[in-house]
Amino acid sequence: MPPRSGFAPFETLPSGGRVHVVGAGPVGLLLTALLQSMDGFSVRLYEKRREYTRTRMVRLASYLVADSVESYRTDHIDGDNVEAVFDPPELDEGLAFRQSIPSDLMALLHEWALGFCPLNAIERSLSDLIDARGSNPVQRTAAVVTAQDAMAMLEPGDILIDCTGSNSLLRDHLARGSGEVDGGANTLNIRLEYALVITFLYGQKYDCNEYCKYYKNIENAHYKFIPMVHRTHYDGSISHVTGVVNISPEDYEAMPPRFDGQWLRSNFPGVAESMDRFIDKIKQETHGEILGELEIIRIPLNLYRARNATTRHWRTAGPGDHPFASSPVFLVGDSAIGSPYFQSISLGFECAMFLAGLIAQRDLPLRDMLDRYELYIYKQWLRVYMQSKMIKHNKDLFESLDDPLALLDKLHIY
Helix, strand or coil: CCCCCCCCCCCCCCCCEEEEEECCCHHHHHHHHHHHCCCCEEEEEEECCCCCCCCCEECCCHHHHCCCHHHHCCCCCHHHHHHHHCCHHHHHHHHHHHCCCCHHHHHHHHHHCCCCEEHHHHHHHHHHHHHHCCCCCCEEEECCCCHHHHHHCCCCCCEEEECCCCCCCCHHHHCCCCCCCCCCCCEEEEEEEEEEEEEEEECCCCCCCHHHHHHCCCCCCCCCEEECHHHCEECCCCEEEEEEEEECHHHHHHCCCEECHHHHHHHCHHHHHHHHHHHHHHHHHHCCCEEEEEEEEEEEEEEEEECCCECHHHHHCCCCCCHHHCCCEEECHHHCEECCCCCCHHHHHHHHHHHHHHHCCCCCCHHHHHHHHHHHHHHHHHHHHHHHHHHHHHHHHHCCCCCHHHHHHHCCCC
16 A cells, blocks of 8 residues: 555545445445436446345335335334434434435335345346446446455545445454554454354245244244244245244354255254254145255354444544545445344445435535444444344243243343
């Protein structure tokens, strides 16, 4: 990285500036499409590849297309968190920006909020939309970008946006200091539990609720297979089912990252039995069969956030040789914040819309832009933290329903 000579940072975004979006998953593509529609920016998108292969089913939250504060808060759990964390003018500002989103993009968001959709279909639609627009073409570069590459491409006044996901390219580089970057230096990470995520296709319609989870797990004393309601979808002919089984840290260490049902039955019969017993009861009720093989991964369920989601601290330190001192950097989506209990695409899209709304305010001082984005990400963290801890607590209670003493141990009443 070439040395710099203490360039004084701009007070507002310069006219004709470049915006570098690193990461072309759904969040990076959405943000690119939002910025592409704004005059006065040269948008550059850096992606590892142009093929979209992730086929898991996702559903966008309805708040992404809400047109009022009331409709934004319709979720009976998340709605109370939103009211507790955000001031009404903050919500009004976000809703106002939605009115400026181009109709071609807003139509896609409305479509995806209606029901489940393959992730790669969302990515492909956004990519095609970006390429089809005749005005303000985006410069797309297929390359593996390193943190050093990203810093080297910056010129004073450029904007750099990291949309590279949970293994963020730049998150830990935003922590100011000297010497080597300390892995995790800018990440607050809370390990909630370890789990198997089990995905399969089922040849009949299958719907799940809390009663289903309970009665189909009555015979499962230790391990319990719990379908994830918002990841279970019937497409008209096939049900796409995703469920989790909590496992111990010792189980986690003894398992490979990815395997199938037969491996699980041979090596962890107790875990497999809970899964098979649940699935057999589904078959008895609906007279269907599993299509293909079970896909199983073992993961740590982490709740995390970036302590710094921008280069605000680099800027307040004054002019310097580091490119972060003269060019604002933002973390968006899973690069900034993440939870294991619900699909993060909606939260990532929400953050992308908010950031695009700030960038659209060309006269907004950069200091205010960085401060407001940091506050926004922190408030989203509070929202996600409260919801995730409640889900974790409810899961713990659910697993003890048949053991009153264990259940009482987990209750905290006053």
